[in-house]
Amino acid sequence: MPIFPCFPTVNRHPRSGRQWPLLLVLLGLLTGVAPAQAQLTYDTEYPLMGYGKNPPTDPYSRMMKALAAKGEKLPFVADGHGYLDGVLQALGIDPSSQMLVFSKSSLKQRFISPQTPRSLFFTDDVYVANVPGSRSLEVAAMDPMQGPVFFDVSQDPKAVAPFQQETTRCLRCHDTYSMTGEGVPRFMLSSVITAADGNIVSHELSEITEQATPIEERWAGWYVTGLSGKQTHRGNFIVKDVAALSKRPWVGEINQSSLDKFVDLAAYPRKTSDIVALLVLQHQVEVQNRLVRLNYESRKLLAANSKVPDVELQALIKPLLEVMLMSDEPPLADTVQGTSGYQQWFEQRGPFTKDGKSLRQFDLKTRTFRYRLSYLIYSDAVAALADRVKQLLFNDITAVLSGDATLLDGKGLPADERQAIRDILQATKPEVLARP
Secondary structure, eight states: OOSSOOOOOOOBOTTTOOBOOHHHHHHHHHHSOOOOGGGOHHHHHOGGGOTTTSOOOSHHHHHHHHHHHHTOOOOOBTTTTBTHHHHHHHHTOOGGGOEEEOSOOSTTGGGOSSSSOEEEEEOSSEEEEEOTTOSEEEEEEEETTTEEEEEEEESOTTSOOOOOOBOSSGGGTSSTTTOTTSSSOOOOOEEOOEETTSOBSOGGGOEEOOTTSOGGGOOTTEEOBBBOTTOOOSTTOEESOGGGGGSSSOOOOOSBSOOTTTOOOTTSSOSOOBHHHHHHHHHHHHHHHHHHHHHHHHHHHHHHOTTOOHHHHHHHHHHHHHHHTTTTOOOOSSOOBOSSSHHHHHHTTOOOOTTSOOTTOBOOSSSSBSSOSOGGGGSHHHHTSOHHHHHHHHHHHHHHHTTOOGGGTTOOOOHHHHHHHHHHHHHHOGGGTOOO
């Protein structure tokens, strides 16, 4: 049940070198029999995390438990989007975050095409996906301790939908059976060169994207609305003749205010697939993936040796520090502007200083955010890090904001930006700046 476009890959475990073959994934897909629960990497490598065993505490799980305790149900719209609108409202997800994927790169692939794209909606810690005609919504959420957890929501109001975490189908791609996350669960975003029927043209021409991926190589297999000036990308790029792939660069139809020329969106909450939402999504999933890896690895290390030297923990922290401070983000080639209202909705969420500064403010001229420290510093996942690891992370952030560029391999921030971020933290999360 992948929430993001994905495809099976073969990786090696970073420590043992074991190869996790694609055959295991394909066998489950062909036979309908998932690998046994005991084969979850997390059970054997990180037993203290309790993935799939301990009840999840993500926002979706909390919301469903609260409804059950009250004897309430989500509203269902029979001739509309089913439970989708109720789920979005209950989770505080604005429909302006809608993004549309037309590549057949998830388990719902038989429903997906350029004519019937898959819609994705998100907030800081929950992702919801829907394809018109499918029998369930897909939900992925960020559990503070376990990381990405996955659920189905039946679109049948008469069904007694079990409240059960998915630990088989979703993890065929989202790590354990494909090892895309190198041994921990992860979210996935990919840029997939797609034919006119939605099928992937070639896995070799597709990639899982990161914050460091240049904009011009992102969003193949996605619809994209909004303005990017001369900045190109691969959104709205559909291969009708494979001979066209011999000509580089591959550029989609940019600066689209409407998708009417591509698809009838009457069945969707919005008629947009917002470029600013896509930029935020790419940043967010990478921060979350690195948070999950840090949490799993550091807790395992501390469980084995509570006196592990700080330098070993800081080596684990550095990849998260880099992405939270956006040191690897490629510059924008031109001004970007969304047209769905997402940009305004995201910025107004704060928190703010008295003079109106916030980590959610956009730049969108040369980079995504005005102030380069991730708004996910406020997240439950950061709060759930082991106390010692969290303090070391905060110490490193403070050092960078004090002018130490060595922690980012020389990619420091300008003095005025560092001061603005310190002001924001002092007003909204002062414990980051507090030295022990």
